[in-house]
Amino acid sequence: MTDTPGRMVVAGMRLGLALPQYGALADPAAVARFATAAEDLGYGSLWVGDRILTPREPSDLYPGGGTPEHPYPEEFETFADPFTTLATAAAVTRTARLGMSALTGPVYSPVLLARALTSLDLASSGRLDVGFGLGWLREEYFATGVPWAGRGKRLEAVLDALEALWTGDPVAHEGPQWRIAPSTVGLRPAQEPRPPVLLGGFSPPALTRVGRRADGWLAGWMPKQYLDGLWSVAREAAEQAGRDPDALRRVLRINPRQGTGVETVADVLPCLDVAAELGISEVLVDLHYVARDVDHALELAGDLIAKAG
Numbered sequence: 001m002t003d004t005p006g007r008m009v010v011a012g013m014r015l016g017l018a019l020p021q022y023g024a025l026a027d028p029a030a031v032a033r034f035a036t037a038a039e040d041l042g043y044g045s046l047w048v049g050d051r052i053l054t055p056r057e058p059s060d061l062y063p064g065g066g067t068p069e070h071p072y073p074e075e076f077e078t079f080a081d082p083f084t085t086l087a088t089a090a091a092v093t094r095t096a097r098l099g100m101s102a103l104t105g106p107v108y109s110p111v112l113l114a115r116a117l118t119s120l121d122l123a124s125s126g127r128l129d130v131g132f133g134l135g136w137l138r139e140e141y142f143a144t145g146v147p148w149a150g151r152g153k154r155l156e157a158v159l160d161a162l163e164a165l166w167t168g169d170p171v172a173h174e175g176p177q178w179r180i181a182p183s184t185v186g187l188r189p190a191q192e193p194r195p196p197v198l199l200g201g202f203s204p205p206a207l208t209r210v211g212r213r214a215d216g217w218l219a220g221w222m223p224k225q226y227l228d229g230l231w232s233v234a235r236e237a238a239e240q241a242g243r244d245p246d247a248l249r250r251v252l253r254i255n256p257r258q259g260t261g262v263e264t265v266a267d268v269l270p271c272l273d274v275a276a277e278l279g280i281s282e283v284l285v286d287l288h289y290v291a292r293d294v295d296h297a298l299e300l301a302g303d304l305i306a307k308a309g
Contacts, residue, residue: 012276015308016045016099016251017301018286020294021085023075025287028084030294035089037298038096041305045097045129045251046089047284048082050104052140060137064220065259072137073257075288083116090124097127101218101253101284102200105132106154107144110161110178117195118166118187126190129251131218132158133200152205159197159213166194198251204233211237216249221262224274227252231278251282257289264290265304272308 017038020030035046054077062072086098098120121128134155135141138148146154157175164173164180166189173180189195199210200218210217211234219227235245252275256262262271268285275283285304291297 012281013272014044014097014282015042015305016047016097016282016284017043018047018049018101018284018288019085019089020297021048021082021288022051022079023073023077023288025291025294025297026078026080027294028080028088031085031088032092034294034298035096036092038301039093041298041302042309043096043301043305045099045282045284046086046093047099047101047131047286048085049079049101049286050082050135051076051079052104052107053137053143054079055137055139058137058139060139063136064255073289083120086120086128087123090120090127093124093127095127097129098124099129099198099251099284100131101251102131102133102198104135104140105158106134106151107141107146108158110158110165111180113158114162114165114185115187117162118189121189121191121195122187124190126195128189128191128195129198130195131198131200131251133218134206152209156209156213162197163194196249198249202230204230207231207233208237210234211239211243211245211248212241214248216251219250219252219280221252221254221271224278227274227278227280249282250280251284252280253284253286255286255289265300266307268304269307 020027020034058071066072089098117130134151141148157177160175161173161178165171165185170182171180171185172182196215198216198218199214207230217234238245238248254268254271256264256268287297287300291300
């Protein structure tokens with residue numbers, strides 16, 4: 001059933017899919033077909049991720065199970081641009097929300113970022129959810145000329161600058177990293193006063209940031225007690241900041257993958273039950289690790305939504 005147009009509700013949830021963007025599914029020419037089919041199946045949101053570099057000898061292991069022999073999933077070695085992928089999906093869909101889980105926020109210039117995100121929000125008639133995280137790979141920072149140290153404060157500065165660019169008239173911003181001279185910016189988001197901003201992270205400081213200034217949390221699948229405990233940090237931070245904690249969203253990402261305990265589409269179903277128990281109303285499923293190609297991903301997506309319904 002649906003609650004509003006384009007929002008598929010399964011057990012009270014909006015189900016979303018990761019768009020084909022990396023690994024064996026990295027086929028920019030197939031994004032339009034996938035996005036159209038996913039919306040027709042009833043998926044209420046479509047998502048992209050962000051991977052900038054895959055060094056042969058990275059300084060950091062992938063936090064989702066990297067080892068010295070396999071520091072990150074091999075799928076990361078082929079990764080399409082998130083902005084192009086979302087723009088393609090925006091052009092062929094009508095109701096599904098379009099999100100990022102998540103851009104590595106500190107490595108982007110907020111002026112260029114605001115232009116791209118505003119354009120996406122307008123192209124989708126106000127369906128954009130902006131998602132940021134800090135990332136985990138310091139070589140991506142080095143390659144983009146951004147210091148690794150102080151990345152949390154830099155993300156805060158990006159958010160400050162975006163807020164100014166989206167809502168200021170004229171726009172002006174003075175910060176430690178950027179000075180935006182008083183300027184006219186005629187391009188404004190379709191959503192007022194701006195697109196929702198969701199933040200990722202799994203540490204108390206990250207969840208405190210969610211509560212203080214974000215519209216929601218980009219969560220990842222983990223044991224129930226950790227999901228609940230981290231969420232309480234965000235809610236407490238919201239209350240302390242004078243914000244309504246009940247207004248915060250949670251988008252739970254589930255990546256079926258060998259060796260994780262959630263290895264098949266069938267394994268996703270009990271996770272949805274846990275999410276429902278916790279009151280989570282939005283779930284994103286990423287099929288990149290279990291699908292052979294785009295057609296197989298659509299087959300799995302159809303199977304999932306049929307069983308979940």
